[in-house]
Amino acid sequence: MASSSRASSPPPPRPNLAFRRLRGQRSPGEFAALVRRAAREIGERVSCDARYVGRVEAGEIRCPNYAYERVFLHMFPGRTLTDLGFVPREAVRGRGARTEPEAPTAYTLGGPAVPDGLRHHGRDTRRNNGDEESDVRRRAFMTGGTATVAAASLTALPLGGAAEAAAVPGPRTAGDAEVSAVEEAVRRIRLLDDRHGADGLYRRAAAPLRTAYALLDAGTSGPGTTDRLYAGAGELAISVGWLAHDSGRFDDARSHYAEALATARMSGDPGLEAHAFCNTAFLARDAGRPREAVRAAQAAARAARHLGSSRLLSLIALREAGGWAGLGDRGGCERALARAHALFDQGPDGRDPEWMSFYGPAEVAGLEAQCWSALGHWERAARHAHRAVDVAVARTPQFTRNIALYTAELADDLARAGRPDEAAAAGQRVLALLDEVQSSRIQGMLATTARVLLPHRRAAGVSAFLEDHASRARV
Template sequence: MAMSRAVPNLAFRRLRGQRSAAEFAAAVRRAAREIGEQVACDARYIGRVEAGEIRCPNYAYERVFLHMFPGLGLSDLGFSAREAVRGRRRAVPADAASPAGFTTWNDEESDVLRRAFMTSGSAALAAASLTLGGPAVAIPAPRGAHRIGETEVRAVEDVVRRIRLLDDRHGADGLHKAAVRPLRAAYALLDAGTAARRSTEERLHAGAGELALSVGWLAHDSGRHEDARSHYAEALATARVTGSAGNAALEAHAFCNTSFLARDTGRYREALRAAQAGLRVARPLGSARLLCLLSLREAGAWAGLGDRSACERALGRAHSFFDRGPVDDDPEWMSFFGEPEREAHEAQCWSLLGDWGRAVRHARRATVLQNPHFARNLALYRAQLAEDLARAGRRDEAEAEAGLVRESLDGVASARVRALLTETGRVLSATR
């Protein structure tokens, strides 16, 4: 069936005015931060809206746009009604991935997931939804002298964004298995495809590496630590293939995740080395927030090693970097990182050092500051707070906080959250 041609969104273009697409994208990201929302907006996204490829924004973008233009509705911004775009719910194709754990999600997210991770026989096509309710774009296994272009690269990048959105809302369990398929397809393009331009090849390397890190994070959060370690190493190797700035950013991201995984699994020396390597790579990139997160990773490693003084010095550096504020050059993947996450990391440091009073204070601040929209992170912070309260001997508060976590777990599937609750129960049982 032939698809109708996109109709340019002239109303949205008028609202952009004299600003460039990149300048307008930066304004969208700033507006998102004002309301506690997090969107990965760039010039390409603005271009797709204005070209009519995005007929209706997702709910996060909708909130941001209505905040930017008070008094206007979606139709005033040139968008179609969500119901008209999404249409009736479709049946899942017989060859589509349907991983367990997604049945509690709402129609919109279930539909996106089905279209984001489809397979097609031996060719193993991984489809990525470019927009909610919009057409899917496939990442095909290359055939012969296949030339890689904008379509393939954009599909890889959009799969990464979709994974991050679904993980923010629901956690990793169940999503990891489905996400491996597009990762394999992306690396098949790297192995056998030929890019039309050098810039396209560099974007594909960066996109495939970020996809490896996203899949690695899903493995990490769902307790598959060896799988996560393998994916992080794969991303690091990909980052070192070329010397572009994009791959330097990917290398810093890979070291950041590797440090976190090593700390979570008790390999504190490895965590320290990875965090310090990440700091060296990240310094020229111009993102104080990235340097802050890597400093927090370093602090966590020092805490695990029992070196309180070194931990405090690293925390001090992290605070200094954080106080510089966000910039437009902050990595897209760091959209999750703000004051709640910083407080949670500091709480983890004090927990490792056995300073339960400080751990409780920082963990509680993380729960208070966190936007409830990010359900997985809020559940994680509360579970951490419950364990810290239990270790501090504050039984009633710990039980109450653990109860809040259990009530919020509908639709949230994270092995890390469950592990924290299990440990809280163990501590409480031991002190009866």
């Protein structure tokens, strides 16, 4: 029994020797100072210290967030993240960033994970599998659009085999391979949502969620595995809840978020609890329950207060600001916005949750735009939405769905601010992105903008937008 327990525990992270060599003879503190100085040179702000450098070198941080990535590539021009000893970002998006078992063989999304012995020259064949999968997604997109992309990617979810096994009478104990599959499902869903939006993903993503909870019911092979499975299942519930939220299925989203919250409470996971409350606050605001949004955001802040992530607290403060704006309380909104900016300005930290990779200057501007829009300050909202679009296009072009969202927000704010030609131009840019992004939320925003622009339909640019929008709606 003891040997079985040891086998189920995740191995320690592998040290990042390449990064350690780059530090040379400098102390971790001296190197951290160089990182902070390089960040200032390119307009970034990172709170790098000796502890962060130590975590990178120990292999605890397998891939840096986007701010650190830009700084490191600035410090070492011509090198890639792989050259610096990190793993590709697509391999760590979401909970999959945690330490993985040496060689899970049965339950991975894109085929069996690759043991160390099969890695070649610093590049493992999982990257090749990812390239092949990307080719499949590209071909599917060319022939069938986003719904087919989702199908091509999510039909390979690894938990189908586990789901069938879970339906067989009798116990089935979950081990590292099954838990890694749950974590991988979270990563895959988030990557696809970043690029394509929620509408084509929600139904398919519900299947691995059911399997994850079936695995929890069946039990695990050890305490470490149990903790990972609870965390993975909870994050998967939040991811599926977000897909429901973004595709307009608010009741389903509320149910999934509540499931994640219950999982967090049962497992004593404050990070998962904060995430669940944070998303609940966002949902409550969108569903027209602003007071609940405020209360949920405040609950998220209480859960997150000892986690050490200023960026998480910043996002939660923005969720609270959205609730106050929905209540028409400008003072409460401005106080929450000020708190959000102050916390954001403290910079990223190694303790920031992996799921927050989307949260940067563009998202801050986009959420603030939504606050001013809810308060009826259209010009101010438009300025922030414009900044969100510009920053997102420049810094995170891979987040296609967010670019479409910020642009849709901009179009609506401009329309309400009495600038119909500019609003129509922004609306046309959103229409162009809807071939790649399917989000009922974004489509609903664009439909509202079209209604606001109807009195201006004789203007050439507005007329073209309205015709194109109506044509797409008929398809």
